[in-house]
Amino acid sequence: MSYRHQVRIVSDILLAVKEGHEDGVGVAQLMRKANISYTRLVKILNELISVGLIEEIRSERSKRYRITYLGLEYLAEYERFSTFAKNFGLEI
Amino acid sequence: MGFLEFLGVAKMILEVIALVITFSAFLISYKGYSVTKRPVFARLSFAFIFLSANFLLQFFSDILNILELFSLSYYSTVLSSFFEMLGFFFIAVSHMIKVSQERKVYSLLLALVIINPVVAFKTLSLYFIFYAILESLLSYYKVRSKTILLTVLGLIGFSLNTLLTWISEFTTYPIILNLFALVFQTFGIIAFFVPIWIYYRSVR
Numbered sequence: 001m002s003y004r005h006q007v008r009i010v011s012d013i014l015l016a017v018k019e020g021h022e023d024g025v026g027v028a029q030l031m032r033k034a035n036i037s038y039t040r041l042v043k044i045l046n047e048l049i050s051v052g053l054i055e056e057i058r059s060e061r062s063k064r065y066r067i068t069y070l071g072l073e074y075l076a077e078y079e080r081f082s083t084f085a086k087n088f089g090l091e092i
Numbered sequence: 093m094g095f096l097e098f099l100g101v102a103k104m105i106l107e108v109i110a111l112v113i114t115f116s117a118f119l120i121s122y123k124g125y126s127v128t129k130r131p132v133f134a135r136l137s138f139a140f141i142f143l144s145a146n147f148l149l150q151f152f153s154d155i156l157n158i159l160e161l162f163s164l165s166y167y168s169t170v171l172s173s174f175f176e177m178l179g180f181f182f183i184a185v186s187h188m189i190k191v192s193q194e195r196k197v198y199s200l201l202l203a204l205v206i207i208n209p210v211v212a213f214k215t216l217s218l219y220f221i222f223y224a225i226l227e228s229l230l231s232y233y234k235v236r237s238k239t240i241l242l243t244v245l246g247l248i249g250f251s252l253n254t255l256l257t258w259i260s261e262f263t264t265y266p267i268i269l270n271l272f273a274l275v276f277q278t279f280g281i282i283a284f285f286v287p288i289w290i291y292y293r294s295v296r
Contacts, residue, residue, distance in 0.1 A: 005130070007130060077127055081124040081133070084124065084287055085124070085136070086237065088183075089187065089224075089228035089240050092124075092128060092133075
């Protein structure tokens, strides 16, 4: 199994959050989709909220997360750089 | 305009185009580094800025040749070959060149610089390009992306250009060799332009 660096983990989380569209995604779903532990996920989610890449939707029963416009921009930028590196036979 | 002059002008135009392309690749790599902080982009930034410097100095060398400042032109060529070598070294490093091989590379550098610096730097450039070709080919077999294959062909173009320029250092009449070197360089430049074009197309 290859080592996943922080930038890759963040992009995996953002992708998983993006899949939730307007309704957002719950923590359990994110843990499964991004393949990450609860403690680490919560820490990264808080960081992403603080920089405005995702937002929290609070309901009575649970907390859900939704990607922001800035988050979508970041994901698109990440994809562009990833493709650029791949075209030279390299990986981010 | 005679054939030789035409060749000279064509070479200079290609050098300017190559400078623009490699500098664009440097800007993308640098932006990639500032956004992702991944070392692969730092290495690519170094590679492309050195390749840009190489093309700029090659251009200056041709200008100095026209102005009949031959010794300055020679030093400019030596420096451009050095930057070319550094550029391809960083591309090779990006493909995870083994640290254990470095000592051999440096000792070879020392031995060759004494003979002829241009030949020495071109030889090292060739090693690095061949390494990058090999690794890029392995990536192609993994991903099967046509763009990687094009980049490999571009690297082959650059390597043939370097090889022919290297051989021309030993020949008395290198015109035909230079012509073919120019053709291969053109191919390399076009192939390297594709990933940059793909990036800018996706930005729009």
